[in-house]
Amino acid sequence: MTTAADGPEALFAAGISAHGNGDYAVAARCFTGVLEAIPGFPAALANRALALWLLGALDDAERDASAACAAMPGLAEGWMVAGAIRIERGDSAGAIAAYSEAVKLRQGFAPAQAGLAAAYLAHADNAAAARHAALALMLDRDCNHARFTLGSAVSALGQTETAIGLFTQVLAAEPRHAGALLNRGNALVGLDRIEEGEADLRAALAIDPDLREALASLAVLRTIRGDTGEAIALCDRAIGLDPDFAIAQWNRGVAALLQGDFATGFEAYEWRKRHPLYGPHFDRLPAPVWTGDSLAGRHLLVRAEQGLGDTIMFARFLPRLIAEARRVTLACHATLFPLFAGLGVGLCRLDEPAPAGVDCAIDQMSLPHVLRLTPETIPAAAGYLAAPAAAVERFADLAPPAGTRLFGLVWAGNPGHNNDRRRSLPAGALAPLIASEGVRFVALQLGARQGEYDVPSMAGALDDFGATAGILHHLDGLVTVDTSIAHLAGAMGKPCHVLLSASCDWRWLLGRSDTPWYSSIRLHRQQTLGDWSGPIGSVLAALHG
Known part of the structure; x- marks a missing residue:
């Protein structure tokens, strides 16, 4: 066991060795010993930051990475670990900035290009992610991190078969790469190769039972197969790991709605506003949110969302709202105006400012939740619209x-x-x-x-x-x-x-x-x-x- 008595050089070498063996706690202690002997030594700060990041100690890791970059701005490794931490923190823009500094310092260094690719992937710039991942692979054909990122990027760009091939190559090098199994499974499901996709998703969970994304993806697959009970159980496991995991909350709601459990389903349907795919489409409502309280004497704005069919489907609730409120305005696509003109509702375009005097507002597909809808209380199933x-x-x-x-x-x-x-x-x-x-x-x-x-x-x-x-x-x-x-x-x-x-x-x-x-x-x-x-x-x- 290397100790402080062996000197900082020996401690540094021992830290590098421990890191290579996957013993990150020992590595962190070794680099701490180096820093006790040589306070502020940038390479020790960067390496301890990396070990702490891998141990999940993000605050301490970020502190060390920032100190390393400040002490030695020309140390590419410091910027790289800072970028990795920022990805995990959800700061994709900050990660791009950090990895860009690393690439400037070492343009021909494959891990720096691979890190920048991963940062662009986290930022949903899939084209840039693919470019930098491909460059990393040109620099080092064995850079599996870059190959995984390239597969993830081209999958998002719709090149599903290519992505499957890349994930298969990743798994040939690292058979227990749970992320590659997850992403290949999702790609296979996207091609309706359901059995193969399910095998990959279950294999990912066998490696990492707490991989929340695999739990959510398997829930979608089980929903496709009509097994909503298992789908909900899988989502519950993912939500137990992270109650704010919007994808699992949303998937759970969809499975419940398919079962006809409207109370559970429409409550969970509210998570669409925090879903990474759907959430960005929701702007702040222009008035306080209506939560079902009395509408007497009030002007309610109902804001359409999603597709035109959804707007038509949920227009069935407008007559009830019109009967209760002083005034109701529906914000929707103009192509629907002639259809709704006879309902007695005010109409405005979605891209127009809300009319003056609106007292409260609601997104249209939140109405079933607010109105406590059940399959037995769906109004106007026989019809509620007539042609002009x-x-x-x-x-x-x-x-x-x-x-x-x-x-x-x-x-x-x-x-x-x-x-x-x-x-x-x-x-x-x-x-x-x-x-x-x-x-x-x-x-x-x-x-x-x-x-x-x-x-x-x-x-x-x-x-x-x-x-x-x-x-x-x-x-x-x-x-x-x-x-x-x-x-x-x-x-x-x-x-x-x-x-x-x-x-x-x-x-x-x-x-x-x-x-x-x-x-x-x-x-x-x-x-x-x-x-x-x-x-x-x-x-x-x-x-x-």
Whole structure:
């Protein structure tokens, strides 16, 4: 055992050796001995900071790293450990600054480039992370840290197969790299390789049972498989480790909503405002938050959020609010104005300032929580919206001859939706339906995919949702994937057949062909993720039954 009597050089060498052996507590004691002999020695400060960081003593580690950088600004290792600490603290901008200093000092040093890549990854600048990780690998092809960061960055950029290959290389070098197993598992699930993904996530947890991100990811996977009970238990484990882990809180809420447990689900749904993906979209409300107290004599602002379908779905609560408040204003997308004009609600655009005199405000999808909604108390399931009279008249010629049934058809949703690959149909999937006898179709599909089928298209007439409602008014029904027009049809009480992925949105619950949200909607579910033959066959049988 090296002691102070052996001198600072021997203590420093012993600290380096202990660090290499993974004995960080011994390393920290050795570097402390060096600093007792040579106070302020920058290399000892930097190395003790690194050991303390690895031991989880972030405050002490940050103190040493800052002292090392101040004493010797040209010491790249000091800036590198400062950057690592700042990443763990959630200060990604500070980490980028620290690692940038290290790179300036040692441009050809692979660990410095790898650290800068990790800082950019933490900052969600995936393109920059990929560039610096690739440079680190050019400098040192064995830099596994850089390879892991590169895999994480390209995965976020949508290059899933490449990412899987990189994580596999990381695991070949470090079979117990729990982070690589976690990220490869997530990438495999993203490709619907569910069994392989689950194996990786469970392997990550076998290595690190407290890896909260793996618990949350496995919860999502179990939810996809319909096992909401295990999903909630996994989220509970993650939340037990970190009660502020918004992803696990959100995932738990989604699983509870799929079960039909609205009390638990909508309470947890409030965590969307702190979720790293959804939270940045929430600005501060322009008035005190309404929490369900009396609205008498007050002006309430309801702020729409998420998709257009969500705004339509939750517009069912507006009549109740209008009856209770002095005034209600809905802030939403202008394309919905014609549809909502007859509700007696004030309307303003989301990007406009709130109207004067607003007393309280609420985000629209918080209404079920505030109103203590249950599946049995969902209002207006039979319908609560009607097409504007002018739009009904505009499309009067669309009404089919007696004895002919005319259905609208939509096969793809918004490609920007985070689950669109699963909810939209692959090209050509509806060909058997279109070729069937006895039903005519008109396409109500918008966007780049609108010309995929040889059926009359109404895309050019879909100016806004008022026009879409005017068209639906004259149709016998609608066949659609899970997108906003399904909510419009349900809100109008129009017969509607919705094709659902096995990994469907929480609002459709599990294992049922009806929905308490809309009595006119029938659900046609996949039994196997990615296989649309069953739902399409079910729609065919329903239309010709």
